[in-house]
Amino acid sequence: MVLLYSFYLIAKARSTTSSLVRLTIRSQEINAVGGVEIVEKGTAKDAVPNSSRAAVSNPSTNRNPSSSSSSSSSSSSSSPSPSSSSFPVSSSFSSSSSSPPSSPSSQNVLAGILASVPPPSTWIHHPLLIRCAPSSPHSIDSVPCTPSSQLRVNSVPIPFSTALFEGKACIRIANLESSPKDYFHRRNRKMQVAIQGRFKKRTRFDKVFSGQEFYGPIPSLPPKSVVDTVFALLSSKLPPTFLQDVFSDQPYFLSPLVNTCQGFAVEKVGMEQDVAGSEENKWAVQENTNLMGDEVPSDGDKRRKFFAKQENLERFYFEPDQVYTFDYYQHYMDMNSMKFVVTSFLQFDVSRIIGKQPMQLSMAKDMDGGGYFWNFEMWHKSLVGNKEGST
Numbered sequence: 001m002v003l004l005y006s007f008y009l010i011a012k013a014r015s016t017t018s019s020l021v022r023l024t025i026r027s028q029e030i031n032a033v034g035g036v037e038i039v040e041k042g043t044a045k046d047a048v049p050n051s052s053r054a055a056v057s058n059p060s061t062n063r064n065p066s067s068s069s070s071s072s073s074s075s076s077s078s079s080p081s082p083s084s085s086s087f088p089v090s091s092s093f094s095s096s097s098s099s100p101p102s103s104p105s106s107q108n109v110l111a112g113i114l115a116s117v118p119p120p121s122t123w124i125h126h127p128l129l130i131r132c133a134p135s136s137p138h139s140i141d142s143v144p145c146t147p148s149s150q151l152r153v154n155s156v157p158i159p160f161s162t163a164l165f166e167g168k169a170c171i172r173i174a175n176l177e178s179s180p181k182d183y184f185h186r187r188n189r190k191m192q193v194a195i196q197g198r199f200k201k202r203t204r205f206d207k208v209f210s211g212q213e214f215y216g217p218i219p220s221l222p223p224k225s226v227v228d229t230v231f232a233l234l235s236s237k238l239p240p241t242f243l244q245d246v247f248s249d250q251p252y253f254l255s256p257l258v259n260t261c262q263g264f265a266v267e268k269v270g271m272e273q274d275v276a277g278s279e280e281n282k283w284a285v286q287e288n289t290n291l292m293g294d295e296v297p298s299d300g301d302k303r304r305k306f307f308a309k310q311e312n313l314e315r316f317y318f319e320p321d322q323v324y325t326f327d328y329y330q331h332y333m334d335m336n337s338m339k340f341v342v343t344s345f346l347q348f349d350v351s352r353i354i355g356k357q358p359m360q361l362s363m364a365k366d367m368d369g370g371g372y373f374w375n376f377e378m379w380h381k382s383l384v385g386n387k388e389g390s391t
Contacts, residue, residue, distance in 0.1 A: 105249075106215070106216040106217065106249045106250060107216070109215050110215050110216040110356070110357060113134065113215050113357065113358075114356055114357075114384065114385075116134060116147035116148075117129065117147070117379055117384055118147075118148045118150075120381045123150065123381075124150050124152060125152075125154075125173075125176055125178065126381070127336065127380055127381040127382075128176070128335055128336065128378055128379065128380055128381075129150060129378070129380075130150065130151040130153055130171065130173075130361060130376065131145070131147070131150055131376070131377060131379075132145040132149065132160070132375065132377075133358075133360065133363070133372070133375040133376065133377040135372055136162060136163070136371055136375060137162065137163070138160055138161070138162050138375075139160065139161045139162075140158060140159065140160050141159050142161075151169075151171065151376065153171040153173055153176075153178070154171070154172055154173060154176060154178040154179050154180055155178070156276070157169060157170040157194075157196075157275050157276055158170075158171070160374065162371075162372060162373060163200070163371060164201065164366060164371055164372070164373045165198070165199055165200060165364070165373035165374055166197050166198055166200065167195060167197015167374075168195075168196055168197060168275055169193065169194070169195050169196075169362070169374070169376065170192075170193070170194040170195075170196075170275045170276045170277075171191075171192070171361065171362075171376070172184075172192040173190075173191050173335050173336070174189065174190045174334070174335075174336070175190070175334060175335075175336035176336060183283055188331040189330070190330060190331060190332065190333055190334050190335065191329060191330055191333065191335060192327070192328065192329040193328045193361060193362040193376075194263070194276070194277075194325065194326065195325070195362060195364075195374060196272065196275035196323065196324070196325040196326075197323065197324065198269070198320055198322070198323055198324070199318040199319070199320055199324070199373065200320060201320065202317050202318070202319060202320060203317060203318045203366065204314060204316070204317050204318075205256060205257075205258050205307065205312075205313040205314070205315075205316045205317065205318065206241070206256060206310060206313035206314050206367075207366060207367050208256065208257045208258070208318065208364055208365070208366065208367070208373065209254040209256055209257060209364070209367050210254070210255065210256075210260045210363060210364050210365070211252065211253045211254035211255055211260070211360075211363070212252065212253045212254075212359065212360050213250065213251075213254075213360065213363070213365075214251045214252070214354065214357055215250065215357045215358075216249065216250065216355070217248070217250075217251065217355075218246065218251050218353060218354055218355065219353075219354075219355040220354075221246065221247070221353075224247065227246055227247075231244070239255065239256075239259065239308035239309075240308075240310065241255060241256050241259075241308065241310055241313065242254070242255050243255070256307060256313055257326065257364050258304075258307045258313070258316075259303075259305075259307040259308050260304075260328070261326040261327055261328050262300055262327055262328060262329060263284060263285035263286070263287055263300060263325070263326070263327030264285075264287060264288075264289065264300065264303060264324075264325070264326060264327070265286060265287060265288035265289075265324070266288060266289060266290075266291045266292055266322055266323075266324055267288060267291070267322065267323050267325070268291070268322065269322070269323055271323075272323040272325065273285065273286055273288070273325065275325060284327065285325050285326075285327035287299065287300050287303070291322065292316065296316075326364075335378060335380070337349075338350050338351045338380045349382075351380060351382040354383075355383075356384065357383065358377040358378055358379045359378050360376070360377050360378075361376040361377060361378045362374065362375075362376050363375040363376065
C-alpha cells in the first residue's frame, strides 16, 4: 500500500504546476507502519471460491537484478542488506540526484524479460498475465515453471514451492470474468493474495522483506525535488525499516514481511486454517499469534505496529516446523485497467509511470541471500507495447 499511495502522490505531483502547494496527506489514512487504510462501506458477504484448476503449467529462468548504478547507503546498521546481486540498500528516503538513463545491463534485462512474455492473445486472464517471476525457480504442483507458465487465479489455492518455501497461494483479483463476485461484493477491494506454508530454513523476521522491485528504471517521474517532498511528507508515518530507491536503475519499495500483511497467523502443522478462508469468517485469514507468546499482539494493526520496531523484528524467527499464513489486500489498484482509483473522478494510469515492465503481485525476499521465498508478477496488455496479440 505504501508503494501505491506513493504512486498516487507522485502522479498527483506530475499533474500540477504547484505541486508543493497541492501535495497534501490526510494523516489519518496512513497508519504507523506505513499502510493506507480505507473504511469500507457495507458489510462483506460470503464468497465461495471457484473449484477449477489452480494453474496452467510450466519452468523458470533466473532473473537476478543486477546492482543499481546509483550510489546509496544503509538506512541503519541493523537493517538487513539486500544482496549485491540484486540492489544496494539506500537510506529510507534517499534518492540519486537525478533520474539516471537506463544502463546497458538494465536495458538488456528489460528486453529479455519482455521477450519472455507470451502473446496477450494467449493469456487466460486477458488483459492480465499472472505468472511466477523468472527471478527464481518455482514449481507449481511439482511442475517446474517456465516464463510461459500462467497462474490461474480466482480459483482454488495454488500449490507452489521454491528453494526457500513450500506452500500455497490464494489469489483473487477483481473485475475479471472469473472474479468471485461474493468476495468482492460491497467491498472496495481490488485484490487479495493469501500465502500459506512453511519456511525451509530458520529465518529471522528482519531478514524477510516484501514490496515491489522493478527490472528497470521508472521512466516517468517528476523532478527529484518533488519526489523528495512526497517521501518527506510520508516519512513520519513510515517505519524506520522501510527502504526505497525511486531513482535507482532497479527501483524498489520494501518493508518487513510481517508488518506489511493485514492478516497473519502462526499455527502448528496439521492445525492450520484454510488459506482461502471460510464462509463463517467471510473468507478472511484469521489473525493468530498465540504460538509467539503473549507479548505479540493478537490484533492485526497492533501486531504491525509492534513489528515496525527493529528490535522486535530481531527477536523472532520464521520456524520451519510451523505454518505461516499471510493475507494482503488493497483497495486502490485496479489490475484490470491498470488504474490507481481514488474516486471515480480521481484516478491515473500506472502503466504510464512504470513503463514496459510488470508489477509484483506478491513477493517475499531473503535479504541476506537475495533469493525469493515466492515471487508472483503481473503483466497488463498495456505493458507489452505492440507485442503480437496485444490489441
